[in-house]
Amino acid sequence: MTSQRDARSSLRKQMRRRRRSLTATQRRHAALALASTITTQLLFRRNLRWGLYLANDGEIDPDVLAARLVRCRRQLFLPVLHPVHHGRLCFARFYPGMPMMRNRFGISEPAPPLLTVPLWTLSTICVPLVAFDEQGNRLGMGGGFYDRSFGRFSKPSGAATTGLVSRPLKLGIAFEFQGVERLPSEPWDIPLDAIASDRRYQSTASSTTVASEQP
Ligand SMILES: Nc1nc2c(c(=O)[nH]1)N(C=O)[C@@H](CNc1ccc(C(=O)N[C@@H](CCC(=O)O)C(=O)O)cc1)CN2
Ligand SMILES: Nc1ncnc2c1ncn2[C@@H]1O[C@H](COP(=O)(O)OP(=O)(O)OP(=O)(O)O)[C@@H](O)[C@H]1O
Helix, strand or coil, X not given: CHHHHHHHHHHHHHHHHHHHCCCHHHHHHHHHHHHHHHHCCHHHHHCCEEECCCCCCCCCCCHHHHHHHHHCXXXXXXXXXXXXXXXXXXXXXXXXXXXXXXXXXXXXXXXXXXCEECHHHCCEEEEECCEECCCCCEECCCCCXXXXXXXXXXXXXXXXXXXXXXXXXXXXXXXXXXXXXXXXXXXXXXXXXXXXXXCCEEECCCCCXXXXXXX
8 A cells, every 4th residue: 555655646746757858849839739739629619618727847838738629619617726625626617817815835826706606517537647547547746636626426317417517617727748548546546538648549448428519
């Protein structure tokens, strides 16, 4: 158990170092390529409400994707550290130019008063990754925020599901080099439905259905 924790921790360090070491040009190319891998998918046209993130610690930047979503009149939401439920995230509507404040990790988030929405009302949540595997297992920054937030909505039951549609679609976002053959999963890990990188878009083995709605 401890060795598994050590392995995750050293992989986290290694991947974080590698992504921070990219040049500005490499980052720009990757951000453009990432946007292309997503905008060519059906879900880009179908899905209206997108959870994104503001790049931090060398993460692949979804800013080009965000600009294209805004141009296509999609609604954007950003994660905010939950003010009441410690260790969880809530998602707040984001408008370019709105007032922002830094959270305790130094990441900008929409400032109060917040327009938060239930997680299941989003169609896609782009999840920042430190590492991932083909099965949809993920390694994040180690706070457990996404796992805790997804936990209640992971099963295709109740309000999160209408017919075959399971919401939100959990779309992991990363540089291609962050992919590893096999990540040991922990009991609390919620697998991703799909992964988008600067090279490809791929549904994972854990994926059930693609969340979609007509504009
Ligand atoms: N862009 C982005 N936003 C995000 C996340 C993320 O991974 N990326 N999160 C995903 O969960 C949440 C924030 N979680 C985070 C967890 C740890 C650290 C971090 O830098 N940890 C430091 C030690 C922090 C400390 O002083 O306690 C470190 O590991 O160096 C950052 C964000 C919500 N927003
Ligand atoms: N659903 C949960 N309920 C309670 N504790 C949890 C849950 N999910 C994760 N944790 C706790 O959070 C800690 C960090 O988990 P983990 O290493 O999987 O984070 P991560 O997936 O890398 O981070 P993040 O989800 O923020 O990207 C773990 O030690 C675990 O105890």
